[in-house]
Amino acid sequence: MLRIRNLSASIDGKPILRRIDLDVRAGEVHAIMGPNGSGKSTFAQVLAGRDIYKVAADELTFNGRDLLQMPPEIRAREGIFLAFQYPIEIPGVSNLYFLRAAVNAVRAHRGLPELDAVDFMSYARQQAKALSIDDAMLKRSLNEGFSGGEKKRNEILQMTLLEPRLAILDESDSGLDIDALKIVADGINAMRSPDRGIIAVTHYQRLLNYVVPDQVHVLAGGRIVRSGGKELAMELEEKGYGWLEQEAVTS
Amino acid sequence: MSTVVIEQNAYAAQFAAMRGRLPGTHLPWLERLRQKGMDDFLALGFPTTKLENWKYTNVAPIRRIAFELALDRPLTGTLEIGSSAGPRLVCVNGWFSPTLSSMDSGLNFHLLNMGQALQDPERAGVIEKHLGRYTSTSDHAFAAWNTTLFTDGAYIEIPRGIAVEQPIQLTFISADHGKPRACYPRNLIVAGEGSQVTVVESFLGFDESPYLTNTVTEIVARPGAVVDYYKIECESPEGFHVAVINAHLDRDASLTSHSMSFGGGLVRNDLNVALDGEGSHCTLNGLFAVDGRRLVDNHTRIDHMRPHASSRELYKGVLDGNAAGVFNGAIVVHENAQKTDAVQYSKNLLLSREAQINTKPQLEIRNNDVRCFHGATIGQMDADAIFYLKSRGIDELEASRILVRGFGGEIIDGIRVPALREQLERLLDGWVGSVAEPRA
Numbered sequence: 107m108l109r110i111r112n113l114s115a116s117i118d119g120k121p122i123l124r125r126i127d128l129d130v131r132a133g134e135v136h137a138i139m140g141p142n143g144s145g146k147s148t149f150a151q152v153l154a155g156r157d158i159y160k161v162a163a164d165e166l167t168f169n170g171r172d173l174l175q176m177p178p179e180i181r182a183r184e185g186i187f188l189a190f191q192y193p194i195e196i197p198g199v200s201n202l203y204f205l206r207a208a209v210n211a212v213r214a215h216r217g218l219p220e221l222d223a224v225d226f227m228s229y230a231r232q233q234a235k236a237l238s239i240d241d242a243m244l245k246r247s248l249n250e251g252f253s254g255g256e257k258k259r260n261e262i263l264q265m266t267l268l269e270p271r272l273a274i275l276d277e278s279d280s281g282l283d284i285d286a287l288k289i290v291a292d293g294i295n296a297m298r299s300p301d302r303g304i305i306a307v308t309h310y311q312r313l314l315n316y317v318v319p320d321q322v323h324v325l326a327g328g329r330i331v332r333s334g335g336k337e338l339a340m341e342l343e344e345k346g347y348g349w350l351e352q353e354a355v356t357s
Numbered sequence: 358m359s360t361v362v363i364e365q366n367a368y369a370a371q372f373a374a375m376r377g378r379l380p381g382t383h384l385p386w387l388e389r390l391r392q393k394g395m396d397d398f399l400a401l402g403f404p405t406t407k408l409e410n411w412k413y414t415n416v417a418p419i420r421r422i423a424f425e426l427a428l429d430r431p432l433t434g435t436l437e438i439g440s441s442a443g444p445r446l447v448c449v450n451g452w453f454s455p456t457l458s459s460m461d462s463g464l465n466f467h468l469l470n471m472g473q474a475l476q477d478p479e480r481a482g483v484i485e486k487h488l489g490r491y492t493s494t495s496d497h498a499f500a501a502w503n504t505t506l507f508t509d510g511a512y513i514e515i516p517r518g519i520a521v522e523q524p525i526q527l528t529f530i531s532a533d534h535g536k537p538r539a540c541y542p543r544n545l546i547v548a549g550e551g552s553q554v555t556v557v558e559s560f561l562g563f564d565e566s567p568y569l570t571n572t573v574t575e576i577v578a579r580p581g582a583v584v585d586y587y588k589i590e591c592e593s594p595e596g597f598h599v600a601v602i603n604a605h606l607d608r609d610a611s612l613t614s615h616s617m618s619f620g621g622g623l624v625r626n627d628l629n630v631a632l633d634g635e636g637s638h639c640t641l642n643g644l645f646a647v648d649g650r651r652l653v654d655n656h657t658r659i660d661h662m663r664p665h666a667s668s669r670e671l672y673k674g675v676l677d678g679n680a681a682g683v684f685n686g687a688i689v690v691h692e693n694a695q696k697t698d699a700v701q702y703s704k705n706l707l708l709s710r711e712a713q714i715n716t717k718p719q720l721e722i723r724n725n726d727v728r729c730f731h732g733a734t735i736g737q738m739d740a741d742a743i744f745y746l747k748s749r750g751i752d753e754l755e756a757s758r759i760l761v762r763g764f765g766g767e768i769i770d771g772i773r774v775p776a777l778r779e780q781l782e783r784l785l786d787g788w789v790g791s792v793a794e795p796r797a
Binding site: 154155156157158177178179181182183187188190193194196197198199203204207208211212215247264268 | 739740741742744745746747748749750751752753755759760762763764765766767770
């Protein structure tokens, strides 16, 4: 599904990601862990097509298609979704209006008819309910004045509605209390399916108690310094990142 | 200097030739008013950028053209001028069009074209009391010019205690000139004590050659009256539009104004509100979208003349291309206007590097017991927001639309006439589409 070979990224001449290799197959959940400043968010943003980074790779393909040639909106329509670590507030634009514009853009690309406001409303409401998102939140301006938890749940709602093939979750768990974390984790688990890949970027092992990954990768200093099974996450929880960062520096 | 005199003399000659055909010629007071307007116009000359109030708006393109007085022309074809029911008065080229207007006779208020109203001695009496009283001809050349040559317009008088439910639509169309022409609408709105009225003024232009709309509206709100005033300017790109709106508010009266500018090559709005009654209030909202080499200039002035009056003002501009915008908001708090409460904001969104906005608050406070606040912001399209929207599959054009709509929403959402709100959403969306295309 996603194939990455020798990916590097820099901003203003400053390298952030170096020589990253990764394969995500349909049905798999990959966790990307790492300390602050290790390049986790950059990695997520690069996959979604953020153009402020200078990106180079021997290969960066999604279902065989070259992502480097694809603007972010086409990546999204092809099925890549990024749940933002810090969702953007857009005053004056209702959450519902935005959600419908996004869903219809993706539907049009897939040859599906547009959903009108009424059909969409009932569909969105139904999905929102599972995430404890009420009508008032759907009608408010997009993310404006949302609490941290509301923003994260709203990201998960977008993922649910857009039905991506590859979902990238950038710290969707950070700043959540345990109840909100469970809601978010349930939302992610509901998305798990044999034809969908998930990349969960997280600083903490906590999320992985609920969303059990197939593989765990540790990013430090812009490199994947270690990959393993879910037990690697446990090890990190115990030992912290220090020992791996040390390895990153010396390698 | 001599050419200026010749240009203005052209209008003096027009006045001499036309004065017998302008409405109200039988009224000596109006003859005097028109004559004073002419004298003031000749004395003032066209404003130059040396004048503080015209610093950023060069009207030389208007001065250089000898506009003939626009003639009364029947419109050919059909015209989509909004869907809402209710009373409507239409002027074409500054002249009342009975066929396009729909003014039921059974109304419990007065809605007449100015020409007709001046024929009625009772209405003419009210007009004499108010017309030109709030509009000084000695310090504004265009107002003086309009006072001299106004051809027709709307006269609205709401009797005491009457609340008019449906908005009154005033539509001013400029069309079929062929050569440079000028239109001079003049409107007077008198809202009686405790009355309530919504008035929507729309200006539409269909000309591909230069023309001028020089319009003046005077609004009188008697004690406790509530006036909701909308001005929608959609002149054609060749159109020059100069508007003066003067409102005078009595005790506890309230005015809400929405001034929306979407068209025109050069647009200047002067909106002046005199809060001349205790507890009076005005809300002045504005939205303008300007692109190409066009210019939109909004000058507002609020005079807090009595205690406990309040004002809220928010003007927002979206500018693209090499467009220029001006916002100048004067708030004058007079000596005895204790407990004045005034808040003013100017917020602007620049879509291109070349676009320019000059925004200036102008506070003159002659009293200590006041609360006055003003703020101005100028920002660009937020790249993070654009990426966020794109990452959801939304393309660049739609993303820009969404952000501009969000920006304008703060003004448009405040519009209390639903059909008008939808119309403005479409106008703004259409505008974003038209400016985004050349970039794509």
